[in-house]
Amino acid sequence: MSFDFGVIAGNWRFLLLQGLLGLGAFGGGTLALALPAIVLGFGVGILVALARLSRFQVLYYPASLYVQVIRGVPLVMVIFWFWFFIPIALGIALSQYGVALIAFVVFEAAYLGEIIRAGIQSVPRGQVEAGRATGLGYRAVMGDIVLPQALRNMLPSLVTQFIILVKDTSLASIVGYMDLTKAAQTVNQREIRPFELYLFIALVYWILTFGMSRLSRALERRLRPDQPVRALATDRIAGPARPPGGRET
Amino acid sequence: MTLLLALQYQFEWSVLWTAPYGRWLLQGIVTTLEISALAWLLAAALGGLFGAFRTMSGLGPRGLAAAYVEFFRNVPLLVWMFFWYFGVPQVLPATAQDWLNRHGGEFVAAVVALGVYHGARLAEVVRAGIQSVPPTQLEAALSTGLTVGQAYRRVLVPIAVRLIVPPLTNESLNLLKNSSLALTISVTEVTFMTRQIEAYTAKGFEAITAGTLIYLGLCLVVAAVMSRVERRLAIPGLVVRTEGAEH
Numbered sequence: 421m422s423f424d425f426g427v428i429a430g431n432w433r434f435l436l437l438q439g440l441l442g443l444g445a446f447g448g449g450t451l452a453l454a455l456p457a458i459v460l461g462f463g464v465g466i467l468v469a470l471a472r473l474s475r476f477q478v479l480y481y482p483a484s485l486y487v488q489v490i491r492g493v494p495l496v497m498v499i500f501w502f503w504f505f506i507p508i509a510l511g512i513a514l515s516q517y518g519v520a521l522i523a524f525v526v527f528e529a530a531y532l533g534e535i536i537r538a539g540i541q542s543v544p545r546g547q548v549e550a551g552r553a554t555g556l557g558y559r560a561v562m563g564d565i566v567l568p569q570a571l572r573n574m575l576p577s578l579v580t581q582f583i584i585l586v587k588d589t590s591l592a593s594i595v596g597y598m599d600l601t602k603a604a605q606t607v608n609q610r611e612i613r614p615f616e617l618y619l620f621i622a623l624v625y626w627i628l629t630f631g632m633s634r635l636s637r638a639l640e641r642r643l644r645p646d647q648p649v650r651a652l653a654t655d656r657i658a659g660p661a662r663p664p665g666g667r668e669t
Numbered sequence: 670m671t672l673l674l675a676l677q678y679q680f681e682w683s684v685l686w687t688a689p690y691g692r693w694l695l696q697g698i699v700t701t702l703e704i705s706a707l708a709w710l711l712a713a714a715l716g717g718l719f720g721a722f723r724t725m726s727g728l729g730p731r732g733l734a735a736a737y738v739e740f741f742r743n744v745p746l747l748v749w750m751f752f753w754y755f756g757v758p759q760v761l762p763a764t765a766q767d768w769l770n771r772h773g774g775e776f777v778a779a780v781v782a783l784g785v786y787h788g789a790r791l792a793e794v795v796r797a798g799i800q801s802v803p804p805t806q807l808e809a810a811l812s813t814g815l816t817v818g819q820a821y822r823r824v825l826v827p828i829a830v831r832l833i834v835p836p837l838t839n840e841s842l843n844l845l846k847n848s849s850l851a852l853t854i855s856v857t858e859v860t861f862m863t864r865q866i867e868a869y870t871a872k873g874f875e876a877i878t879a880g881t882l883i884y885l886g887l888c889l890v891v892a893a894v895m896s897r898v899e900r901r902l903a904i905p906g907l908v909v910r911t912e913g914a915e916h
Binding site for chain 1: 678692739740743744745746747748749751752754758760801842846847849850852853860864867873874876877880881882883885888889
């Protein structure tokens with residue numbers, strides 16, 4: 421048994437600049453996939469959640485079927501499925517990046533949608549009724565009253581899912597996308613030091629996800645439930661006064 | 670990359686049941702269930718042990734458990750697959766390497782990677798379950814004259830187990846689905862077999878669709894079994910809150 425961590429010293433630039441950030445001849449990059457997937461997945465997830473809460477059956481049933489099917493299938497299968505399906509359906513072949521991004525958004529939106537749905541349902545019904553009573557429409561009630569409060573309630577599970585998403589992007593390497601994992605595989609083909617290389621990228625992923633969980637903890641503290649919603653409101657209409665009786669639980 | 674035009678693609682679903690591809694899929698299902706079952710046992714053992722450690726007052730066991738959980742849970746399973754399959758044998762003695770080469774090292778690595786990764790996640794489930802038992806339950810048990818050991822055995826554990834079952838179902842399904850990553854170290858499970866069928870027949874869409882449906886079916890079976898377990902354990906009148914613990 422012999423360790424040679426010199427392999428990290430010699431290749432950290434390739435691993436981090438190319439694999440993590442995508443700054444290199446191969447393009448790619450873990451973050452270049454993770455960040456758009458988080459933003460798009462969250463957007464689609466909101467639509468999925470609204471459809472799952474809708475009284476219109478044409479929205480409810482397809483959305484529910486989509487969520488149930490996706491949650492019963494491994495992500496690798498979803499990636500492979502789109503890999504073969506997109507050329508058949510559209511007649512064009514997308515890049516690894518395109519396929520991976522579509523698969524991630526479709527896969528994560530199902531999970532994010534359920535988190536968002538639970539968050540919306542955690543907002544007391546009286547809030548909606550009060551909003552409607554003051555004459556606001558569906559969009560104003562959802563956008564200005566329900567979603568800001570829901571966001572605060574679902575923040576912990578949301579961040580957990582984002583962390584899972586960042587880890588999941590490693591699967592894009594299976595279809596050849598040049599991310600951190602693929603970069604390590606590429607270096608390993610030349611150096612044959614798998615123990616050191618995979619341990620190193622494990623550490624990089626760990627720093628990434630640990631950083632995210634710390635960030636979310638700080639965010640949660642700022643949005644503590646005992647603070648009124650003003651923490652998220654764009655302007656302080658309500659002022660610093662706390663609502664009488666505090667928060668319903 | 671081959672460019673398949675939309676309407677030119679000829680669907681050929683029959684490849685799924687022509688020899689030998691149908692048998693490959695069945696073999697894949699058996700292997701998937703084998704890795705998942707063995708990894709589940711390993712994960713349950715590690716999760717139970719370290720989950721209990723995390724609720725202890727001693728700094729040693731708690732720190733050890735925290736380190737295990739935080740490190741193994743926060744790194745992609747795929748990286749762990751490569752680490753256990755390619756990396757660890759590199760530091761093992763030559764005799765152990767030979768043994769692994771002869772006895773299916775990829776299968777062992779897949780079981781260990783899955784088991785250790787999900788063990789870290791199960792430890793959190795177990796910890797959350799133990800910590801959601803209201804302390805008043807223990808106080809009540811102690812005030813009726815039970816010893817600490819009896820109170821743990823007869824009050825805390827039975828309640829905690831019931832709290833743990835729903836998130837355990839989630840984790841068991843995750844483990845089953847995550848076993849698909851064993852394809853990357855060429856374990857012949859369902860995903861690997863569908864890729865093989867694609868390589869031999871170029872009917873990738875059909876093969877992957879079949880694989881997708883197989884996982885859906887397996888997940889339905891596991892969910893049904895776990896919900897039976899949940900009903901068997903239910904105590905009439907005892908309302909069990911099922912919350913969180915879904916990491």
